[in-house]
Amino acid sequence: MTIDEIVKETLGRWADEARVPGGLADRALARRRRGRVRTFAVIAGATAAVVAAAVVVAPAVLPRRGDDTRIALAGNSLIVDGPAVALPQSGELSADSDAAPPTKLVATPEAAMYAYYVWDYEQLPDKRQRYRQTWYLYNPATATYEKTPWAVVDVADGGYVAVLEEQHARRVGVLGPDRQVKWVDLPHPASSVKWSPDGGKLLLTSYSANPHGQLEMSGTVVVHRSPATRTGFSVVDVKSGQVSFRPLTSVDGDLGANLWLYWSQDGSLIWETQSTPPSTKRFYDLEGRPRPAPPHVAETYQEAGLSPSGRSLMVDSPDQSAIVAVKDVASGTTTPLRPLAGHWIEQSVAWSGEDKVIVWACELEGTNNCRVSEFRNRLLLVDADGGQAVPLTGYMANSQEPGAWVPLFARR
Amino acid sequence: MDAAAERRFRDFVAARSPALMRLAFLLSGGDQHAAEDLLQIALAKTVARWHAVDEPEAYVRRVLYRQQISLWRRATRRREIAVAEPPEGVAQDATQAIHMKIVVRHALARLTPRQRAVLVLRYFEDLPEAEVAAVLGCSVGTVRSTAHRSLAKLRVLVPELAEPYTMLGEAMA
Numbered sequence: 001m002t003i004d005e006i007v008k009e010t011l012g013r014w015a016d017e018a019r020v021p022g023g024l025a026d027r028a029l030a031r032r033r034r035g036r037v038r039t040f041a042v043i044a045g046a047t048a049a050v051v052a053a054a055v056v057v058a059p060a061v062l063p064r065r066g067d068d069t070r071i072a073l074a075g076n077s078l079i080v081d082g083p084a085v086a087l088p089q090s091g092e093l094s095a096d097s098d099a100a101p102p103t104k105l106v107a108t109p110e111a112a113m114y115a116y117y118v119w120d121y122e123q124l125p126d127k128r129q130r131y132r133q134t135w136y137l138y139n140p141a142t143a144t145y146e147k148t149p150w151a152v153v154d155v156a157d158g159g160y161v162a163v164l165e166e167q168h169a170r171r172v173g174v175l176g177p178d179r180q181v182k183w184v185d186l187p188h189p190a191s192s193v194k195w196s197p198d199g200g201k202l203l204l205t206s207y208s209a210n211p212h213g214q215l216e217m218s219g220t221v222v223v224h225r226s227p228a229t230r231t232g233f234s235v236v237d238v239k240s241g242q243v244s245f246r247p248l249t250s251v252d253g254d255l256g257a258n259l260w261l262y263w264s265q266d267g268s269l270i271w272e273t274q275s276t277p278p279s280t281k282r283f284y285d286l287e288g289r290p291r292p293a294p295p296h297v298a299e300t301y302q303e304a305g306l307s308p309s310g311r312s313l314m315v316d317s318p319d320q321s322a323i324v325a326v327k328d329v330a331s332g333t334t335t336p337l338r339p340l341a342g343h344w345i346e347q348s349v350a351w352s353g354e355d356k357v358i359v360w361a362c363e364l365e366g367t368n369n370c371r372v373s374e375f376r377n378r379l380l381l382v383d384a385d386g387g388q389a390v391p392l393t394g395y396m397a398n399s400q401e402p403g404a405w406v407p408l409f410a411r412r
Numbered sequence: 413m414d415a416a417a418e419r420r421f422r423d424f425v426a427a428r429s430p431a432l433m434r435l436a437f438l439l440s441g442g443d444q445h446a447a448e449d450l451l452q453i454a455l456a457k458t459v460a461r462w463h464a465v466d467e468p469e470a471y472v473r474r475v476l477y478r479q480q481i482s483l484w485r486r487a488t489r490r491r492e493i494a495v496a497e498p499p500e501g502v503a504q505d506a507t508q509a510i511h512m513k514i515v516v517r518h519a520l521a522r523l524t525p526r527q528r529a530v531l532v533l534r535y536f537e538d539l540p541e542a543e544v545a546a547v548l549g550c551s552v553g554t555v556r557s558t559a560h561r562s563l564a565k566l567r568v569l570v571p572e573l574a575e576p577y578t579m580l581g582e583a584m585a
Contacts, residue, residue: 003566003567004535007516007531007566010517010520011520011531011532011535011536012536015437017442018434018438018444018447020429020430021433024425024429024452025455027455028452028455028459029418029459369554369557373524
């Protein structure tokens with residue numbers, strides 16, 4: 001028996017273990033209807049329970065009226081004396097082009113990689129596993145990235161750092177320059193934290209359980225993943241520490257754990273990924289009510305999105321000469337980021353000013369292929385017109401395997 | 413979508429979901445939950461274009477493949493496709509064939525989505541290289557090199573594949 005025959009036979013027998021769930025057609029049709037006429041929760045604002053200032057109330061005693069009730073509670077101010085990671089507002093390009101992950105600061109004059117995480121699976125009893133992120137934060141005092149104890153980290157422009165202690169956390173903290181943390185309790189445990197663009201608010205996404213919950217294995221096959229559906233989101237006012245929770249559930253069949261919430265570019269709306277055409281993102285206001293997408297941003301899945309001024313948009317390349325392209329939103333013209341300086345550009349990560357983009361790129365082999373694999377890649381700073389490229393890090397072995405690292409950029 | 417079109421869609425799903433679910437299951441590396449998500453996304457996309465789709469099964473299959481492969485590009489922060497550690501040896505009474513079946517599955521689950529998709533198209537769907545390239549939207553050369561690398565990785569993950577052995581009772585050449 002050849003390896004071809006073994007693979008063929010193994011695939012055939014393995015496929016026999018697939019179970020066909022019921023209601024596939026119903027769910028697809030319902031999803032389509034929801035896309036056109038999405039109903040939304042009525043927020044009972046008049047009955048919201050606003051707890052007296054400066055009194056932190058345990059979540060268990062908060063008045064609740066089911067999923068339609070907005071819950072608010074006051075906390076302590078999260079204002080800190082300065083950013084946890086203070087970098088010069090502008091500076092020289094700084095790279096660590098042979099290291100992956102980098103140990104020296106990775107930064108452009110406009111943006112900096114303040115943090116990164118390494119993901120893997122934590123082994124639990126009975127061969128169960130749990131997805132885990134280990135976060136590293138840049139420390140200007142030691143001029144290197146240092147391991148942190150936090151389960152989730154986000155960095156605002158200017159180096160302000162928000163943290164969660166666990167993947168399903170009961171409070172959110174902001175790090176001060178002395179690494180002391182100011183905390184605010186949350187009405188519902190949260191699994192993701194995002195700074196608003198102006199640094200004045202925090203957005204936290206909540207789930208019914210840890211969305212990175214345990215995986216149960218039978219031999220080598222995942223037979224069960226602990227279910228977690230999104231329940232809603234909290235917005236924390238950093239200055240006052242007041243927290244408001246709004247229900248915003250993911251519906252049966254949605255990619256629950258993938259439905260993190262993010263801020264829109266101007267901070268007036270939030271969005272989740274939409275996996276069905278025609279739009280890539282669904283927008284809501286801060287009350288959780290559906291809203292139309294701002295111009296252009298819902299045209300792309302590219303992480304870098306709109307440039308700071310909104311002049312350019314990172315999009316998928318319209319032709320096969322490249323994967324990523326830069327679209328001038330005024331004229332509609334696109335510039336594919338073709339192979340450059342021995343690199344095949346794969347994915348945009350963040351803008352650096354208006355004219356440069358930080359991207360993932362593999363080492364070019366031939367005209368349109370990657371040496372070793374497309375998942376062996378490095379961070380690269382490229383001109384938005386495709387002119388020049390500067391390596392920022394070394395190549396990681398495989399971005400899809402445990403041990404891979406993921407950068408977090410913010411403006412300096 | 414009018415009532416007749418909806419009925420045709422329901423009939424299509426009822427008739428073809430077992431085959432489509434088998435495919436989604438393999439593309440997801442044996443993750444039943446991820447496979448259901450994947451198939452549902454593909455069916456939702458199909459519904460949205462139902463009036464313009466001439467060959468629904470071919471369309472769903474193409475969406476399944478491309479969706480699975482494209483996930484890595486936009487989900488690096490959210491990746492949760494899971495595999496177990498390799499079995500730490502088999503039970504004393506387990507046969508070598510069962511052991512081999514498990515380790516090959518494990519190795520297939522550890523391939524990247526693109527590598528697994530190429531092997532599924534070549535060996536599960538029995539498609540020639542040119543059709544694999546058409547489904548994935550890439551060149552024949554890319555299909556060939558990806559298949560080559562995928563098999564090479566399988567040999568690394570399952571060293572027994574490079575050696576003579578017996579599988580499922582059949583003598584090996």
